[in-house]
Amino acid sequence: xxxxxxxxxxxxxxxxxxxxxxxxxxxxxxxxxxxxxxxxxxxxxxxxxxxxxxxxxxxxxxxxxxxxxxxxxxxxxxxxxxxxxxxxxxxxxxxxxxxxxxxxxxxxxxxxxxxxxxxxxxxxxxxxxxxxxxxxxxxxxxxxxxxxxxxxxxxxxxxxxxxxxxxxxxxxxxxxxxxxxxxxxxxxxxxxxxxxxxxxxxxxxxxxxxxxxxxxx
Amino acid sequence: xxxxxxxxxxxxxxxxxxxxxxxxxxxxxxxxxxxxxxxxxxxxxxxxxxxxxxxxxxxxxxxxxxxxxxxxxxxxxxxxxxxxxxxxxxxxxxxxxxxxxxxxxxxxxxxxxxxxxxxxxxxxxxxxxxxxxxxxxxxxxxxxxxxxxxxxxxxxxxxxxxxxxxxxxxxxxxxxxxxxxxxxxxxxxxxxxxxxxxxxxxxxxxxxxxxxxxxxxxxxxxxxxxxxxxxxxxxxxxxxxxxxxxxxxxxxx
Numbered sequence: 001x002x003x004x005x006x007x008x009x010x011x012x013x014x015x016x017x018x019x020x021x022x023x024x025x026x027x028x029x030x031x032x033x034x035x036x037x038x039x040x041x042x043x044x045x046x047x048x049x050x051x052x053x054x055x056x057x058x059x060x061x062x063x064x065x066x067x068x069x070x071x072x073x074x075x076x077x078x079x080x081x082x083x084x085x086x087x088x089x090x091x092x093x094x095x096x097x098x099x100x101x102x103x104x105x106x107x108x109x110x111x112x113x114x115x116x117x118x119x120x121x122x123x124x125x126x127x128x129x130x131x132x133x134x135x136x137x138x139x140x141x142x143x144x145x146x147x148x149x150x151x152x153x154x155x156x157x158x159x160x161x162x163x164x165x166x167x168x169x170x171x172x173x174x175x176x177x178x179x180x181x182x183x184x185x186x187x188x189x190x191x192x193x194x195x196x197x198x199x200x201x202x203x204x205x206x207x208x209x210x211x212x213x214x215x216x217x
Numbered sequence: 218x219x220x221x222x223x224x225x226x227x228x229x230x231x232x233x234x235x236x237x238x239x240x241x242x243x244x245x246x247x248x249x250x251x252x253x254x255x256x257x258x259x260x261x262x263x264x265x266x267x268x269x270x271x272x273x274x275x276x277x278x279x280x281x282x283x284x285x286x287x288x289x290x291x292x293x294x295x296x297x298x299x300x301x302x303x304x305x306x307x308x309x310x311x312x313x314x315x316x317x318x319x320x321x322x323x324x325x326x327x328x329x330x331x332x333x334x335x336x337x338x339x340x341x342x343x344x345x346x347x348x349x350x351x352x353x354x355x356x357x358x359x360x361x362x363x364x365x366x367x368x369x370x371x372x373x374x375x376x377x378x379x380x381x382x383x384x385x386x387x388x389x390x391x392x393x394x395x396x397x398x399x400x401x402x403x404x405x406x407x408x409x410x411x412x413x414x415x416x417x418x419x420x421x422x423x424x425x426x427x428x429x430x431x432x433x434x435x436x437x438x439x440x441x442x443x444x445x446x447x448x449x450x451x452x453x454x455x456x457x458x459x460x461x462x463x464x465x466x467x468x469x470x
Contacts, residue, residue, distance in 0.1 A: 151386045155372045164368055165386060168361040168393075171354075207389060214306075214381035 003088040004096050011100030014073075021069060022104050025062050029109045032058040033116040044121040051120035052130050052181045056174055058116065059109050059134060063141050064163045066105035070097060070149040071212070080153070084216065094212075095205040098146050106138035126181055133180040136190055137173045139197040143204035144169045150208035154215035172196060233311055235452045242445055249442040256435035263428030280338040282428050286436035287331035291359060292394055294324035294440065298366075299391045302384035312448070314380035315455075317387065318370055319447035323440060325363035332356060351400035352408040355393060362390040376455065 015021060036054045037047060074080040083093045113134060117127045148166035155161060173196060180189035232238050264282040298320045304313030335353065336346040347353065366383060373379030401408050421429070 147386075147389060151369070151382050152372070154378060154382065155369070156374075157372055161365070161368055161372050164361070165365040168358045168365065169389070171358055207385060210306075211382050211385040214385060215378055 003086070004092055007088065007093050007096035008100055011097055012103065015069070015100065015104040018069075021066070022108050025066055025105055026108045026112045028065060029058050029062040030112055030116055030119075032061055034119055036120065047121045048123060048126075051117065051122040052126065053178050054120060055113060055116055055122075055130055055134070056137075056177045059106070059113075059138065060141060060170060060174065062109055063105055063138065063145060064166065066101065067145045067149045067162055067166075068159050070101055070146060071153045072149075075153050080212065081216065084213065090209040090212065091205040094146065094150070094208045098142060098201065098205060098208075101146065102139055102142040106134075106142055110134050110138070129180050129186055130177075132190055133177045133193055136193040136197055137177045140173045140193070140200040141170055143197070143200035144173075146204050146208045147211070150211040151215075153212060235311060235315070235455075238312055239449055239452055243449070246442065246445060246449075249438060249445065253435060253438040253442050256431060256438060260428055260431035260435045263431055268428045269424055277338060277341045278425075280334055281425075282432045284331060284334040284338055285429060286433045287327050287334060288356070289433065290436055290440055291324060291328035291331045291356065292397060293437070294320050294327060295359065295363075295391065295394055297444075298324065298387050299394075302387040305380050305384040306388075314377070315448050315451045316444070317380060317384065318376075319444055319451055321363060321366045321370060323443055323447065325360060325367060327436075327440070328356060328360040328363055332360065350408050351403060352397060355397040355400050359393055359397060362393060366390070 033054055036050070040046060040050070071080060074083065084090050086093065110131065113131065114127065117130070122130070144166050145162075147169075148162040151165060152159075152162045173193065176189045176192045176196065180186050180193065182189075232241065260282065264279050268279070268282075270276050270278060298317050301313040301317040301320065304310040305317060332353070335356075339348070340346050366387060369383050369386065370376075370379060373382070
């Protein structure tokens with residue numbers, strides 16, 4: 001278990017000390033959301049109606065941006081080969097990476113989301129639902145992202161292909177994430193999100209480990 | 218002694234040799250092509266001249282004879298790909314790779330045709346080309362998955378390594394197939410539920426079912442023919458690549 005914690009600490013340290021990646025992601029998230037009023041006009045009623053969808057789209061895009069750093073640097077400097085030979089199973093190492101990835105690329109977005117909600121004229125009640133849906137849904141996005149990043153780690157132009165592979169898988173998350181805004185369906189949608197996240201987080205490390213082992217040998 | 222202990226090669230391991238596979242299946246190609254063409258002639262004749270127009274929707278009902286087989290194939294091809302993916306991951310069967318690669322563009326094509334004919338049919342009957350209904354959305358997702366897999370195949374240089382990675386992703390994407398199948402029961406919005414294979418029998422008279430089944434077999438045999446031909450092409454492409462590599466390395470091929 002200590003190897004697992006060491007892995008998690010390593011990932012967090014690399015992310016936090018590695019030159020402002022976290023800040024860039026948050027900035028990207030806020031800017032994507034802030035562009036919307038320019039694209040559709042600053043009509044407060046319209047903005048309030050589309051705000052949940054826009055926040056989810058911005059979060060989805062921002063999380064895609066961070067994927068390159070999940071396995072890319074480790075593949076380049078050879079750490080991935082060492083991780084495959086380590087005593088800690090590769091699946092567990094990837095689980096640690098997945099948790100770290102969520103902590104550095106999803107949690108900051110959720111912390112920054114009130115700012116975006118204000119810019120997009122969102123009601124307080126809607127915001128609490130979106131906050132809950134983001135907290136429950138982003139682990140699934142991170143897990144699908146890990147699978148996509150693992151599949152494309154050996155591809156030289158993988159940065160462009162991973163989003164294409166991940167987007168179709170992420171559609172259910174977006175559907176239930178935005179669906180949680182409607183008061184009558186809110187509870188059911190949040191339960192679905194939680195179920196999706198639990199399933200995706202449980203399976204993704206094994207699938208990603210299988211993909212990496214297949215690509216490297 | 219060692220010769221006695223080696224297992225006798227059965228047809229399964231002999232067919233794993235790409236050359237053997239091509240030699241065995243080439244005689245099948247022409248009969249399959251002729252059969253497909255005959256089925257299409259019969260099916261189209263039934264569809265255009267020997268089946269009743271719908272009493273409400275008129276001649277537009279004939280789009281069904283193209284739409285339903287394409288929609289069936291869009292899922293059948295993915296199942297074929299998933300079984301090939303298992304063959305790649307579990308048995309490392311060399312032809313499973315080839316079958317997986319050959320099926321991906323065909324599946325994308327059939328899915329695109331199913332969506333296109335569905336849009337053409339939806340306009341006069343439902344009054345819209347597109348609706349975000351459960352089955353249409355999940356079929357669109359299937360098209361994206363197919364195109365993603367095609368893009369992934371093209372991105373890898375080493376095709377043997379690509380096969381195993383793509384097999385993993387194909388099996389992840391297979392989760393969409395049951396969603397498409399049951400989408401009409403879970404969200405009954407616009408697309409009609411299953412009406413051919415159901416416990417209480419088909420919801421259509423034989424005059425409509427006959428052309429539907431003929432077209433169904435015509436399209437399925439079209440897929441089988443194209444799949445075989447595409448597998449032959451892929452085997453030849455790999456052989457050429459090997460020869461070119463040897464040539465570059467200065468060996469005599």
